[in-house]
Amino acid sequence: MENKQQQLEVKWETFTDETALSASQKTLLAAAKTALDKAYAPYSKFQVGAALLLTNGAIVSGANFENAAYPMCLCAERMALATAVSSYPGERITHIAITVRNPAKPVNQPAAPCGACRQVMVEVEQRQGGDMEVLLQGEQGAIMVLKSAKVLLPFYFDGSFL
Numbered sequence: 001m002e003n004k005q006q007q008l009e010v011k012w013e014t015f016t017d018e019t020a021l022s023a024s025q026k027t028l029l030a031a032a033k034t035a036l037d038k039a040y041a042p043y044s045k046f047q048v049g050a051a052l053l054l055t056n057g058a059i060v061s062g063a064n065f066e067n068a069a070y071p072m073c074l075c076a077e078r079m080a081l082a083t084a085v086s087s088y089p090g091e092r093i094t095h096i097a098i099t100v101r102n103p104a105k106p107v108n109q110p111a112a113p114c115g116a117c118r119q120v121m122v123e124v125e126q127r128q129g130g131d132m133e134v135l136l137q138g139e140q141g142a143i144m145v146l147k148s149a150k151v152l153l154p155f156y157f158d159g160s161f162l
């Protein structure tokens with residue numbers, strides 16, 4: 001019996017601020033920040049904003065949407081993705097920007113999406129046959145850019161098994 005050592009290389013880019021980003025990346029991050037104001041987060045007080053860029057040029061945003069029955073809380077990323085696929089069926093999503101705000105303390109570093117959102121993001125990529133660039137930024141500060149949601153969740157559950 002043999003066992004083999006395996007390893008993954010995770011690649012992403014980090015920018016210290018927005019200056020080197022493309023115009024569309026900047027616009028999308030700004031849209032994600034605008035979406036923070038639409039968060040309904042009376043329980044956690046933690047706001048998340050997401051914005052998607054589609055191939056038709058549309059920008060679709062979403063914010064977290066909480067509920068007194070806590071497990072019903074909806075994440076910003078999935079709010080935005082569900083809105084995009086239902087409003088623009090068949091349109092490819094090329095970028096997703098995600099940002100967060102904690103009114104109690106400034107978040108100056110990128111916050112990565114939760115595991116459930118990663119799984120959904122990967123399936124969106126598979127369904128549309130193309131990756132989404134992922135842009136992550138706190139309320140301010142460094143920006144992480146990843147080429148695909150699969151970078152965040154390499155061992156995703158693959159629906160093609162079903």
Ligand code: THU
Binds near residue numbers: 117
């Ligand atoms: N949240 C998101 O909207 N996206 C994530 O990826 C992680 C968490 C929300 C859910 C809840 O409303 C609040 O952030 C605190 O967990």
